[in-house]
Amino acid sequence: MLTRKELIQSMRDSLSFSFLFLLLPSFLRKPFTAEAQTKTGFDLLALRGGNSPVDLFKKGISEMGGMQRFIKKGGSVLIKPNIGWDRSPEYGANTNPDLVEAVIKECYNSGASKVYIFDHTCDQWQNCYKKSGIQNAAARTGAELVPASSVDYYIRKPLPNGKILKEVLVHKLFLQCDTVINIPVLKHHSSTGLTASMKNLMGVVWDRGEWHRRDLHQCIADFSTFRKSDLVIIDGWRVMTRNGPRGYGLSDVENMKYLFLSTDPVAADAASAMVLAKTSGLKSPSDIRYIKLAGEMGLGKSDLSKINIKRITI
Amino acid sequence: MKALKPLRIAVSFILTFLLLLVFADYYRMIPQQLSSILTYFQFIPSLLSFIVTLSSEGTGFILIAGLTFLAGRIYCSFICPLGFSQDIFIHTGNKIRKKKSPWYSKSHNCLFYSVLTISVLSMIYSGTIIIIWLDPFSIFGRFISYTVSYPLIEINNTLTSVLIKHNIFAFHSINIRPSTAGIIFSISLYSLIMIISFFKGRIYCNSICPAGAALSLISKFSYFRIMIDREKCIRCGRCEDICKSGCIDYNKWSVDSSRCVSCFNCISKCPNGSISLSRFNNYKSKPESLSSNNSAGGAEISRLSFLSGLLLMPGVLSPKENNSTVLIYQEPLKQKHYNRMQFSTPPGSGSVQSFNSRCTSCSLCISACPTSVLQPAVLQYGIHGIMQPFMDFSSGFCNYDCTICGDICPTDAIKKHSLDDKRKIQTGKSIFVIENCVTYTNGTDCGACSEHCPTKAVHMIPFRKNLVIPEVNQAICTGCGACEYACPVRPLKAIYVEGNKQHLTAKLPEVKAKPAVKDTDFPF
Numbered sequence: 001m002l003t004r005k006e007l008i009q010s011m012r013d014s015l016s017f018s019f020l021f022l023l024l025p026s027f028l029r030k031p032f033t034a035e036a037q038t039k040t041g042f043d044l045l046a047l048r049g050g051n052s053p054v055d056l057f058k059k060g061i062s063e064m065g066g067m068q069r070f071i072k073k074g075g076s077v078l079i080k081p082n083i084g085w086d087r088s089p090e091y092g093a094n095t096n097p098d099l100v101e102a103v104i105k106e107c108y109n110s111g112a113s114k115v116y117i118f119d120h121t122c123d124q125w126q127n128c129y130k131k132s133g134i135q136n137a138a139a140r141t142g143a144e145l146v147p148a149s150s151v152d153y154y155i156r157k158p159l160p161n162g163k164i165l166k167e168v169l170v171h172k173l174f175l176q177c178d179t180v181i182n183i184p185v186l187k188h189h190s191s192t193g194l195t196a197s198m199k200n201l202m203g204v205v206w207d208r209g210e211w212h213r214r215d216l217h218q219c220i221a222d223f224s225t226f227r228k229s230d231l232v233i234i235d236g237w238r239v240m241t242r243n244g245p246r247g248y249g250l251s252d253v254e255n256m257k258y259l260f261l262s263t264d265p266v267a268a269d270a271a272s273a274m275v276l277a278k279t280s281g282l283k284s285p286s287d288i289r290y291i292k293l294a295g296e297m298g299l300g301k302s303d304l305s306k307i308n309i310k311r312i313t314i
Numbered sequence: 315m316k317a318l319k320p321l322r323i324a325v326s327f328i329l330t331f332l333l334l335l336v337f338a339d340y341y342r343m344i345p346q347q348l349s350s351i352l353t354y355f356q357f358i359p360s361l362l363s364f365i366v367t368l369s370s371e372g373t374g375f376i377l378i379a380g381l382t383f384l385a386g387r388i389y390c391s392f393i394c395p396l397g398f399s400q401d402i403f404i405h406t407g408n409k410i411r412k413k414k415s416p417w418y419s420k421s422h423n424c425l426f427y428s429v430l431t432i433s434v435l436s437m438i439y440s441g442t443i444i445i446i447w448l449d450p451f452s453i454f455g456r457f458i459s460y461t462v463s464y465p466l467i468e469i470n471n472t473l474t475s476v477l478i479k480h481n482i483f484a485f486h487s488i489n490i491r492p493s494t495a496g497i498i499f500s501i502s503l504y505s506l507i508m509i510i511s512f513f514k515g516r517i518y519c520n521s522i523c524p525a526g527a528a529l530s531l532i533s534k535f536s537y538f539r540i541m542i543d544r545e546k547c548i549r550c551g552r553c554e555d556i557c558k559s560g561c562i563d564y565n566k567w568s569v570d571s572s573r574c575v576s577c578f579n580c581i582s583k584c585p586n587g588s589i590s591l592s593r594f595n596n597y598k599s600k601p602e603s604l605s606s607n608n609s610a611g612g613a614e615i616s617r618l619s620f621l622s623g624l625l626l627m628p629g630v631l632s633p634k635e636n637n638s639t640v641l642i643y644q645e646p647l648k649q650k651h652y653n654r655m656q657f658s659t660p661p662g663s664g665s666v667q668s669f670n671s672r673c674t675s676c677s678l679c680i681s682a683c684p685t686s687v688l689q690p691a692v693l694q695y696g697i698h699g700i701m702q703p704f705m706d707f708s709s710g711f712c713n714y715d716c717t718i719c720g721d722i723c724p725t726d727a728i729k730k731h732s733l734d735d736k737r738k739i740q741t742g743k744s745i746f747v748i749e750n751c752v753t754y755t756n757g758t759d760c761g762a763c764s765e766h767c768p769t770k771a772v773h774m775i776p777f778r779k780n781l782v783i784p785e786v787n788q789a790i791c792t793g794c795g796a797c798e799y800a801c802p803v804r805p806l807k808a809i810y811v812e813g814n815k816q817h818l819t820a821k822l823p824e825v826k827a828k829p830a831v832k833d834t835d836f837p838f
Contacts, residue, residue: 046836086715122766122800124684124713126342131715150487152475172478190774191761191782208762209802213643215758241831243770251825274837289759289780304838311836 040065042310043301044262044271050314053099053237056259057106059314060233064261067110070230075178076114077107079143080229082185082200083132085246086123092238092253093246095185097133099235099259103183104141115143116173118153119203122246125149146173154206162222163297164214169206174227182229182265186236186258186272188244188280192216193288195245196272197232197265198224221293224265228299232268234260241279254279266291266300267307274304315590318578322391329355330398330454337458337681338466340488346721349678353724355393356451357525359674362442362725366672372726378529385538385591387529390519390575396450397519397575399504400511404558407512419514419560421573422521430527441671442727443698447503448524451724452676456701457504459677460496460690467492489686490709496677496690499701515558520573530572539594540574540581542567546588553580553589641804649806650749657694658705658742658793658813661712662720662728665816666695672727675701679719679728685710687795688719705741707795707811712741714768714794740820742793742813744772744786750808753783763797763809769823772797772809784809789821 045063047056061067071077081095089097100117107115117138121128129135129145138145147153154169174180184200192199198220202208211219236258243252258275262268270285277283285302286292295302329352336349353359354374363372378389390397429448436444446452471487507518519526533539542553544567554564557580561573571594580589656666660679663669680688680703687710688703695702703719705712717736720728731739744763752760757778764772764784771791777783784797786809793811801807 046838048836086713127684127713127715144483146483147486150471150474150489152471152478152487172481176481190764191759209800212760212762212802213752213756215756216760217758245765246768248768248770248823249825251828254828254831256831271838278831278837309836309838313835 040310042308043264044260044267044307044309045312046271046309047259047261047312047314048257050257053096053235053257053259054102055314056237056257057099057102057233059312060259060261061106063310063312064231067106070179070181071107071110071112072178073111074113075111076116076176077112077179077181078173078177079103079107079115079117079181079183080174080200080204081117081119081132081134081183081235082187082195082203083119083128083134084122084203086127086131087247088131089133090238090250090253091247092185092187092240093244094128094132094134095183096235096237097137099233099237100134100183101137101141103181103233104137104143107179107181108141112179115141116146116177117143118146118148118171118173120148120171120206120208121203148203151206157226159222159226161225161297162219164218165211165222168223168226170226171204171206174204179231180227180229181231181233183233183235185238185240186234186275187240187247188242188252188276190244192220192290193280193282194269194273194276194291196234196269197229198269198290198294201229217289218293220290221297221299224294224299225297228263229265230263232260232262232265234258234262234268234272236260236272236275239275241276264300264307266294266302269294270302270304270307271309315587316582318591319582322576322578325392326394326398326401329393330395333395333454334458334462337455337678338463339681340463340467340470340490342684346682346718349682349722353451353678353722355389356724357389357394357529358445358449359451359676359724362445362672362674362727363723366726367729379532382529382532383536386533386536386540386571386574386576387526388576389529390516390526391577394450394519394525395454396507396523397516399454399508400516400518401558401577403508403512404515408556418554418557418563421561421570422517423572426521426527426530429522430524433524437671441698442674442725443671445524446673446675446700446702448522449674449676450519450523450525452674453500453503453507455676455678455681456496456500456690459681460492460500461504463490463681464492464497493690493692495692496701499690500677511558515560516575519575520559520561526575533574534572536571537593538591539571540569540576540578541590541592541594542569543588543590546586548586548588550585552583552585556580556583643802643804644750644755644806646805649803650747651806652745652747652810654810654812656742656813656815657691658795658811659817660688660703660705660719660728661736661739661741661792661817662717662723662731663741663817664729666813667815669727670695670699670702672725673699673702674725674727675699675703676724677701677703678722678724679703682718682722683710684716684718685713687712687799705793705795705811705813707798711766711796711799712792712794714792737792738819738822740792740814740818742791742795742811743788744791744793744797744809745812746772746784746786746809747806748783748808750803750806751783752803752808753777753781754808757781760802762800762802766796766800768792768794768796769820771820771823790823792820 085093087093187195189195239256240247273285301307360374433444467488474485474487554562559573561570659669689706690701691704694704720730769790771787774782775785795811797809
């Protein structure tokens with residue numbers, strides 16, 4: 001039988017314990033961000049110009065300290081482009097296939113044993129894989145393009161740090177691969193304003209409808225607590241500046257020639273938001289609510305003034 | 315001459331097998347041309363296609379008719395997939411029954427031609443309502459699409475899920491679940507015909523099938539026919555035993571060419587080669603005087619056959635099965651209720667009425683539809699269009715860049731359109747129900763509908779503070795249903811497509827001038 005005193009005591013203990021537990025993840029996070037900084041000396045590498053996104057990527061990855069930094073010898077790599085739409089590359093709805101091809105090659109050259117690619121598409125998946133040009137890119141380089149079209153590929157996982165999203169069905173390769181490289185395309189998005197790296201990870205979960213039903217912005221930020229991509233490469237070569245994420249015509253696309261590399265998805269998205277700010281009413285990255293939320297949750301830097309950016313123009 | 319039977323078996327096997335592949339091609343590996351070639355020679359689809367388009371694409375039936383005039387009902391044994399299916403059962407039946415009963419039977423011409431008359435009249439006055447039930451190609455197609463595919467898909471999906479566990483991604487699951495109504499409808503009709511054939515041979519072909527009836531009218535005047543040489547014949551009766559149509563009466567050396575399905579079994583069976591496919595002359599065998607059509611009884615039988623057709627129906631009248639787990643994300647009572655007045659017909663079908671009257675429910679488009687938005691109707695079109703495809707936006711949406719259904723439709727009930735033309739066809743219009751929308755009820759952004767909209771007919775406009783909510787511009791909406799499919803709200807969705815009874819032309823979206831972008835340096 002508990003006395004009142006004992007009960008209060010035990011409640012206080014458990015409360016303080018749970019408080020510590022809540023703090024724990026952010027303690028763990030600190031050394032990682034510090035390490036990334038010391039290796040490169042910047043949070044975000046922004047490149048523009050050149051003749052193709054491949055030029056930008058080659059320059060960028062060497063500035064980042066080489067792909068070897070992110071890849072374990074003999075390890076497996078997941079490259080997650082945006083292949084959401086049944087549209088050809090010039091519409092800027094999917095990640096540039098030449099860029100994807102260059103990244104795959106770089107992974108194999110850096111000692112990866114296996115490179116996987118997939119996306120949980122919005123349009124019919126085989127059409128998307130084909131028309132995006134990424135099926136050919138994978139075939140040419142020997143990467144395995146995997147379906148994500150049925151629930152069999154997904155494994156249910158808890159999301160302890162999610163505020164709304166407590167559980168997700170995640171594609172098994174996103175869990176298993178040693179390295180995750182997130183290569184989204186930078187686009188306007190009708191409901192979230194912007195889609196870049198954090199939003200691109202909607203393509204590794206099964207039930208996206210749930211995110212839409214329960215505060216889309218918060219769910220995007222919540223899922224970013226699950227597994228941080230080892231490297232974020234944002235394709236801003238052709239930028240869909242309106243009518244996103246699917247786009248209607250070529251007039252929605254602007255040839256902007258950007259490429260951002262970072263290990264901080266929030267910083268990468270914040271910079272991407274400013275690219276769209278040129279054509280829309282956006283003023284600062286925190287106008288995109290999921291960027292603001294992710295910054296507040298300590299998932300990365302959302303304040304542009306605090307992001308250490310290295311700029312390279314080719 | 316004896317080679318005719320093996321030739322018939324080989325040809326019919328290959329054609330039926332290829333058709334089976336086309337109807338069950340869920341991996342989409344078979345080129346579209348193959349299905350076009352195969353369906354070109356299907357009598358009823360080709361005839362209907364010719365009536366609709368009056369073009370060379372539907373001339374296959376003329377070839378078949380010509381072939382019939384030349385050498386009898388070659389179609390029924392060489393090309394018809396339902397004929398081949400029956401032959402398998404007839405063969406098995408003969409093997410199981412050691413003692414063969416004499417097959418010769420009287421013709422059922424009265425019923426046969428009444429059904430043909432009714433089919434033709436109903437075709438003229440109200441379309442394919444009867445043909446749906448009788449066309450052998452469609453009966454076969456549905457059986458493959460729904461019933462045969464079902465276990466194949468299940469096996470594939472089980473295998474795939476096992477392989478996925480071991481990180482082998484060579485196969486993929488097929489997210490198509492053949493509709494229960496489709497399975498019940500197709501299996502009952504198909505197996506009924508197969509059971510009849512098992513016991514009684516090609517009765518269906520010679521007393522019901524409208525394609526058979528039409529061809530039998532021609533084959534009465536065929537140039538080459540099965541003939542028994544009276545002088546050679548030893549009256550062993552083997553030909554009569556083996557005849558699956560029951561059209562040989564060896565006592566009279568007579569072969570009823572109108573019922574003969576040109577299987578050539580008799581030629582192979584005849585011990586001394588007294589049966590041959592040869593020029594018709596009166597000397598060798600005089601055909602039985604053609605039984606005159608009893609026109610008085612015609613009406614009576616037509617009613618009977620119509621009623622017996624109706625008797626088959628209750629099995630499929632059960633409402634379309636909902637997914638076993640009905641998803642509910644909003645209080646059903648708090649949702650705003652609406653009723654869809656009209657389900658959409660596939661793009662290229664012109665109007666609901668003309669589509670209902672031209673489609674034979676062969677299910678080829680349903681099998682071929684890459685997004686599986688086309689599903690067999692139960693009563694979505696009323697009694698008229700049972701098993702015809704309708705656009706089911708709970709299972710998919712129409713791909714903006716796809717024209718497959720129109721390209722392959724064997725009857726041209728869905729007409730062929732270029733991609734540019736197809737994109738302008740408005741099969742229906744989106745209707746937004748704000749009261750059910752997540753943004754309205756929960757105060758959070760969603761916009762799944764607008765994301766998927768290919769023309770931006772569904773676009774987002776500012777709502778309350780810092781939110782966006784969809785708005786529909788029906789003039790540029792194609793009715794593809796991407797918005798309805800993507801909407802996450804259940805049980806009722808917050809946006810749905812109301813079908814157009816008459817398809818309209820969607821306006822092309824206005825392309826606004828590009829805002830000038832000064833892009834000289836990094837924006838940060």
